[in-house]
Amino acid sequence: MPWHQGVSDTLFEVECEGHRHTVVWSAGEVFLPDHPNIGAEKVLVALGGSKPRCLDVLDLWDFALSDGGFIEEWAPWHKADHQRRWWLKTALERLRSEGVQDFLYDLPRDKAVKMGEVVTTLPHDFLDRAMAAVVDAGNQRGWDFSPSMNRHLTDATKLRARRSLVQALANQRPSVPNPALIPFNCTVDLSGTPAVSGRLSGRESHVEISLHPRWLSHVWARGVSVHADRFTVDLTEHKGISTLHQVEWSKEGHELKPSLTQRQL
Secondary structure, eight states, X not given: OOTTTTOOOEEEEEEETTEEEEEEEETTEEEOTTOSOHHHHHHHHHTTOOOOHHHHXXXXXXXXXXXXXXXXXXXXXXXXXXXXXXXXXXXXXXXXXXXXXOSOTTSOHHHHHHHHHHHHHSOHXXXXXXXHHHHHHHHHTTOOOOHHHHHHHHHHHHHHHHHHHHHXXXXXXXXXSOGGGSOEEEEEOSSSOOEEEEEBOGGGOEEEEEEOTTHIIIIITTTOSEETTEEEEEEEEETTEEEEEEEEEEEETTEEEEEEEEEEO
């Protein structure tokens, strides 16, 4: 099952040729419903015609998927931050005009300009989906990402795993007081299998989880990092059946101990 199966469609509008046009993401692809003959329009552009803004957006999407450099900026932000977006637009203009690079430090300047256009044009939910496509493709290639990209994906996994775990613990019964304060350690490991350890026992509570970074596309991007009030560490498929591997807490004496259980999606 492709990572995007079951992921909801999303869209946004842009000013294009004097009108408000819609850009749509659906089933892993970006569509331009107001441009039914994109091929012909690209030919006109190649012959010297003006390029519609929608085609610019489509090119930015393709560039994001081919390179993935935007992930450096995307990784620390769990959701859209409008102040950050405003600052990025200012920083991008400064990079263009003065050559001062205040963001995307791991990229050469010309690529940072292009990726700056990506992160200031595509909405955050489009970037979420672009990330999942990049991670899924890298996983299929045998995880050939650069050390810097691995670092950003590791940070992104830890951030989103912690938020998801807190959400799952908030729904735990018996209730867990202040789940956001429970010490949490997430190990991102390319070689190992997902695992969980720790306990919920007042001040002695702690949780340790090991995840593969493909968790971002296999689990988080599909919206099942918390499913049926349980934290999901992995999703596997066999003969068309998707199985969630989830953390279940069981009472042992005066504390709760974790184990991994399986649940069909």
